[in-house]
Structure formats: structure tokens, C-alpha cells
Amino acid sequence: MATNYGxxxxxxxxxxxxxxxxxxxSPGIPExxxxxxxxxGLVVPWITPVTSTGLYLFGKISHLAQVQCLLRRLCQVxxxxxxxxxxxxxxxxxxxxxxxxxxxxxxxxxxxSARACPMLSGRRAHYRAGEHPALAGIPVSIDQALRQGxxxxxxxxxxxxxxxxxPHPAEPDTLAASWQRILPLRIQPLTATA
Ligand SMILES: [Zn+2]
Numbered sequence: 289m290a291t292n293y294g295x296x297x298x299x300x301x302x303x304x305x306x307x308x309x310x311x312x313x314s315p316g317i318p319e320x321x322x323x324x325x326x327x328x329g330l331v332v333p334w335i336t337p338v339t340s341t342g343l344y345l346f347g348k349i350s351h352l353a354q355v356q357c358l359l360r361r362l363c364q365v366x367x368x369x370x371x372x373x374x375x376x377x378x379x380x381x382x383x384x385x386x387x388x389x390x391x392x393x394x395x396x397x398x399x400x401s402a403r404a405c406p407m408l409s410g411r412r413a414h415y416r417a418g419e420h421p422a423l424a425g426i427p428v429s430i431d432q433a434l435r436q437g438x439x440x441x442x443x444x445x446x447x448x449x450x451x452x453x454x455p456h457p458a459e460p461d462t463l464a465a466s467w468q469r470i471l472p473l474r475i476q477p478l479t480a481t482a
Pocket of ligand 1: 363364365366367368393394395396397398
């Protein structure tokens with residue numbers, strides 16, 4: 289099945305800025321995200337907290353925002369209600385658990401994040417210690433502390449019709465989006481194809 293990632297399916301996006309070598313420096317921003325604030329050329333996700341001084345805390349996520357996204361079926365990047373299908377970004381251990389604490393994304397936001405996020409697009413081989421890997425705003429998961437400074441694992445796009453909200457099996461106080469009961473439409477390796 290054809291992927292929704294990549295420029296061919298990005299007709300609504302603005303042109304990305306490029307360096308003299310043609311390497312994109314700022315991924316094209318989808319039309320539905322142009323009203324979102326930007327930092328460093330990247331869209332600030334709806335779920336990203338901001339300090340009173342206007343500093344966006346990439347890599348941080350409030351418990352409330354995570355719960356709001358999961359329970360209200362909101363896209364973590366644009367904040368809109370999720371449609372079908374939607375995408376959960378997952379790592380190998382998430383696949384083993386059949387769930388992730390990171391809220392879902394709508395398809396256009398998932399396509400943008402797959403291009404814009406250094407980790408998801410495979411442009412960074414290691415997680416940075418002390419900050420979240422996903423500048424595009426994939427929020428911190430409960431195991432982030434374990435991943436900091438460690439080799440980046442493979443990412444997968446889990447295409448879902450819906451999900452159940454369950455206590456995370458490794459951290460029962462944290463809610464997670466589960467695809468154990470509602471089987472995903474497909475699970476697609478992300479980093480290898482980016
Ligand atoms: Zn979205």
C-alpha cells in the first residue's frame with residue numbers, strides 16, 4: 289500500500305527552504321498548521337507547553353495535555369479531533385506492549401512530523417541527553433529517561449481506526465493508547481523508509 293509520507297502526497301505544503309546542497313532546512317508546513325506558532329522553523333505542537341516567558345518546552349508534556357489528547361481523541365500536533373485513520377508513532381517496546389503513552393496524530397500531522405522530526409526521519413542516530421529527540425513535538429514518553437543518550441531505536445507508524453485508553457502496562461499511573469483490541473490497519477517501519 290502506498291505511503292502517505294513524502295513530497296508526492298504533500299500537495300498542500302509550502303516549499304521547504306533548502307541549503308545550497310539541497311538539504312531541506314525547514315520542512316514544508318501543511319496549510320492546516322500555518323496558524324500554529326513556529327520555533328526553529330518547525331511547528332510547535334498543540335501539546336507542547338509554553339512558559340510564561342514564551343519559551344516552548346520541546347520534549348516536555350503536561351500530564352493534563354497527554355490525558356486530554358488521549359481521552360478526547362485529539363491530534364497532539366494540531367489539537368483537532370482525530371479522524372479515521374490516525375497514526376500512533378511507536379518504538380519496538382511499544383509494539384511489544386501494543387500501546388504507547390504518546391497521543392495519536394492526524395494523518396497530515398503525522399506526515400509532517402515524519403519529515404520534520406530528526407528522530408522520526410532518521411537524521412539523528414542518538415537521542416540527545418537532556419532534551420526530547422523530536423523537535424517536531426512527539427511528546428516525552430514514560431521511558432524517555434531510559435532512552436536519553438542511547439542509540440535511537442526504530443520508529444513505526446501504527447495506522448489505527450481507533451484506540452482504547454488503558455493504564456500503561458509498565459507504568460499503571462500513565463495512560464496509553466492501546467491497539468490490542470482494535471487491531472491496527474497496518475504497522476509501517478518509519479525510520480528505514482524516511
Ligand atoms: Zn493534526
